Amino acid sequence: MAYLTCALKSQVMQTTVNLHLYFPSDLPVAVGNRPKAVLTLLHGFSNSGEDWFQMSAAARYAADNGLVLVAPDCGNSFYHNMMYGGAYRTFLIEELPILLNDIFKLPQGRDKNFIAGLSMGGYGALYLGLTRPDVYGGCASFSGAVDLAMMLKDPAAPGLREVFAPVLGDSLALPKTSDLREIVRKCAALPAEKQPRILLTNGLQDREPYGILEQNDAFHKVCSGLHLAHYRRLQWNGVHEWNFWDRSLVYAIDYFLQNNYANKKLGDWRSSAVASE
Numbered sequence: 139m140a141y142l143t144c145a146l147k148s149q150v151m152q153t154t155v156n157l158h159l160y161f162p163s164d165l166p167v168a169v170g171n172r173p174k175a176v177l178t179l180l181h182g183f184s185n186s187g188e189d190w191f192q193m194s195a196a197a198r199y200a201a202d203n204g205l206v207l208v209a210p211d212c213g214n215s216f217y218h219n220m221m222y223g224g225a226y227r228t229f230l231i232e233e234l235p236i237l238l239n240d241i242f243k244l245p246q247g248r249d250k251n252f253i254a255g256l257s258m259g260g261y262g263a264l265y266l267g268l269t270r271p272d273v274y275g276g277c278a279s280f281s282g283a284v285d286l287a288m289m290l291k292d293p294a295a296p297g298l299r300e301v302f303a304p305v306l307g308d309s310l311a312l313p314k315t316s317d318l319r320e321i322v323r324k325c326a327a328l329p330a331e332k333q334p335r336i337l338l339t340n341g342l343q344d345r346e347p348y349g350i351l352e353q354n355d356a357f358h359k360v361c362s363g364l365h366l367a368h369y370r371r372l373q374w375n376g377v378h379e380w381n382f383w384d385r386s387l388v389y390a391i392d393y394f395l396q397n398n399y400a401n402k403k404l405g406d407w408r409s410s411a412v413a414s415e
Contacts, residue, residue: 180255217262330367341376
């Protein structure tokens with residue numbers, strides 16, 4: 139295996155961007171000796187891409203499936219071309235794949251590239267995955283802030299101006315091009331074979347302070363009324379924390395690769411210990 143942290147010079151951003159990568163360079167014979175696909179992992183608000191390697195078993199799950207992991211540091215951008223900040227969307231979709239392929243020769247094509255994220259990164263994964271289904275064959279949101287309009291209308295939500303003014307501007311107006319409800323409607327109009335796999339997970343107790351459960355309920359209602367060829371929502375007891383996101387990642391890999399990986403891991407989790415006398 140190989141863990142790399144590098145600073146890539148971005149012409150779009152006019153700065154360097156830190157990137158954390160995992161390469162399954164010692165794959166078991168059953169998996170094969172070449173990486174099979176790339177999974178981009180997006181971090182939450184106030185965090186970094188390194189969290190995926192420090193707080194979850196992402197690398198182990200990637201090794202099981204021959205996946206390269208790419209986890210960029212994107213600040214508090216909501217993965218947008220920010221009003222007052224960097225052009226993260228353009229960097230992630232247009233520039234980063236070219237830079238990575240030039241350096242590492244990663245697997246190419248939408249059927250070998252997927253994106254997932256937690257919280258702010260859950261929004262980002264759907265935002266990028268649904269607007270560019272030609273780039274990503276699947277996108278997954280874990281406890282995602284998937285209804286920004288709901289957040290922006292909530293006077294009790296703390297720090298909205300501090301969070302969203304750099305992203306959306308001082309008016310805090312959400313354009314249709316950033317509203318996942320509008321974006322998923324356009325995606326549903328595509329032929330089934332051009333739509334990405336979409337996975338939504340959330341904990342049933344994930345309410346305060348941003349109403350993640352309520353946001354996901356609202357977004358699910360929109361998705362359920364559309365002709366989405368590959369849409370799935372999963373819920374179970376949980377809150378906004380890494381145990382939930384770690385398990386969500388297993389379900390996402392299973393859903394993207396269609397290889398029954400979740401059932402294999404569930405078997406591991408359910409294994410009962412035998413006490414020694």
